[in-house]
Structures are given as C-alpha cells and as structure tokens.
Amino acid sequence: MILTIDVTMQYTLEPGDPVLLTVAVLPSDTQTILSTAFQAQSARLHWLDQAGSAGQRVWVMSEGAQLMAQYSARVAIDRPAPPLTSLAAEQMHALPTDVLAWLRPSVFCPSDRFEPFVQTEFGHLQGGAMIAAMRDWVARSLRYVPGASDAGTNALDTFVTRQGVCRDYAHLLCAFARAGGVPARYVSGYSPGVTPPDFHACAEVWLDGGWQLVDPTGMSTPDTFVVIAAGRDASDVAFMETAGMASVMFQDVRVGWG
Structure with a gap:
C-alpha cells in the first residue's frame, strides 16, 4: 500500500519562540519512505537525532512571529495485520x-x-x-x-x-x-x-x-x-510544541492513495 501525505501549517507565534515539530514519517521495517520534503518560510531548521519511537523531530526557528511550514511524503506500507x-x-x-x-x-x-x-x-x-x-x-x-x-x-x-x-x-x-x-x-x-x-x-x-x-x-x-x-x-508525541502561545491560522492535512 502506497500513501501520499501533504501537510500545510500556518500559525502565529510569540516573536522569537522556536517550534518543535513532530510531523515527519518514522522510517521502519513496516513503512518505507519513497520521497519526503519539508520547508519552512523565513526560518532556520535544526533536525534532532532520531530517538527511536520518538520520531524525527525538527526545531523551526522563525525570523518573525509566524510559522509557515509544509511537509510532504510518499510512503509504502508493508505491515502485517494478523487477526x-x-x-x-x-x-x-x-x-x-x-x-x-x-x-x-x-x-x-x-x-x-x-x-x-x-x-x-x-x-x-x-x-x-x-x-x-x-x-x-x-x-x-x-x-x-x-x-x-x-x-x-x-x-x-x-x-x-x-x-x-x-x-x-x-x-x-x-x-x-x-x-x-x-x-x-x-x-x-x-x-x-x-x-x-x-x-x-x-x-x-x-x-x-x-x-x-x-x-x-x-x-x-x-x-x-x-x-x-x-x-x-x-x-x-505532540505534533507541535512551543514555549509560548501559538494560534492556528490555517492547517491542512491531506492523505491519499498512491
């Protein structure tokens, strides 16, 4: 089974507040990442070392008071499902x-x-x-x-x-x-x-x-x-963590076949 994932996030932040995101697919024996991309406008990124089941996390340091990020992936799932x-x-x-x-x-x-x-x-x-x-x-x-x-x-x-x-x-x-x-x-x-x-x-x-x-x-x-x-x-495993307040402006999560 192959799935495609597209995530768009726009949040207002307290100026200078870094954001920790956990939205990237976790590589494993039962799911293979065929392609992946992550972008954040006007921001520096710092990916953390993968910590087992805790996933692939990234710090996003925005220059302004907004988080504008996009994540996409194409994933093949090969997970057994016995009764x-x-x-x-x-x-x-x-x-x-x-x-x-x-x-x-x-x-x-x-x-x-x-x-x-x-x-x-x-x-x-x-x-x-x-x-x-x-x-x-x-x-x-x-x-x-x-x-x-x-x-x-x-x-x-x-x-x-x-x-x-x-x-x-x-x-x-x-x-x-x-x-x-x-x-x-x-x-x-x-x-x-x-x-x-x-x-x-x-x-x-x-x-x-x-x-x-x-x-x-x-x-x-x-x-x-x-x-x-x-x-x-x-x-x-919160998908987003901040020290200060964050307010959603727009969020879109789309998952499809192939």
Whole structure:
C-alpha cells in the first residue's frame, strides 16, 4: 500500500519562540519512505537525532512571529495485520526490557486506576482476544465529538464523559491494555480514512513478540496507517510544541492513495 501525505501549517507565534515539530514519517521495517520534503518560510531548521519511537523531530526557528511550514511524503506500507484474536500475550518476566516500560501508568493513561474495571469487564479473556474486546468496548461506548476534550483530558475523564476524539480513544485503550497486563503505547500518524482530515492517533499493543496497531475509532487499519511517532501518551508525541502561545491560522492535512 502506497500513501501520499501533504501537510500545510500556518500559525502565529510569540516573536522569537522556536517550534518543535513532530510531523515527519518514522522510517521502519513496516513503512518505507519513497520521497519526503519539508520547508519552512523565513526560518532556520535544526533536525534532532532520531530517538527511536520518538520520531524525527525538527526545531523551526522563525525570523518573525509566524510559522509557515509544509511537509510532504510518499510512503509504502508493508505491515502485517494478523487477526487480533489469534495473538498471544507474553508473561511479564518474558517481555523484552525496553517493552516493560509500556506497562506503566502515564499522565494521560493512569492505567492503575482502571485495574478493577478491567478485571471485572475483561478478566475472563487473554491476549489478543482481550485487546479486541477492549477495542470494541471503547468503539461502542464513546461518541466521537470534536471539541469535547482538550489538552488536559486524560483517560479517566474520557471514561466518565464517554466522548472525545482519536486522542481520547487511544488513551483509553492504552490505559485498559496496560491495566490488563499488555504493554501499550500511543501512536501518532496519518491515515486517509480520518474524518475530518487531520493528524490521527491510535494504539499499539505488544502481542506475539511485536507491536500491533489497533484503532478503536475504526478510521484506520494497519495497512492504511503511517506512523509518525510512539510514546507513553500524547505528551510524548505532540505534533507541535512551543514555549509560548501559538494560534492556528490555517492547517491542512491531506492523505491519499498512491
């Protein structure tokens, strides 16, 4: 599967405030970058060394009080997608050292608070069958409502209000999975099925010795999702970070086929 990505961003900034962007596609064994380009008007760029799943990040130092940037890429996806219910979970003592960290609670995924609920609701299931049931519960129980959450909304808030956007769906699924003993991480990326078009988020869970993409919104599938970065939650992989205030003037995210 080959996807094309085109992103245009225009923001007003506090003068001299540098911007850290995480919008570039992450090279990996399951997605090959065929072409890529990044431009920012009247700005100096400083690319950071790629930090594993944290992605390819760039500092944009604009000369004025505006960020005007464009990113494009063409990506080939070759990601296996076995049925979740066929995948087994690993015992904690058998997990790779770098995977253990994805079992712990985080700011937006306080998984320890969900352990009683998860045990009651999903305790009779294991591995991929449990994750599939969690995905279906989140999809069935939440309403996708743009503007229903903000940058401070965590999985507990979403569990109470039963509404949110892809960020909230992914946080809740990650919290459920970790509470059930399955390592999970929050993943930012692109997909052509996102409505309205925007950056997208889903979850990855560690099953059968590898990371498996799971999207509780149903807007993407493993073969139509391009990963930007993965982290404990949205705080690790925000697409834009600034020290001061930034206001959107225009933002357009387009993802297509071929």
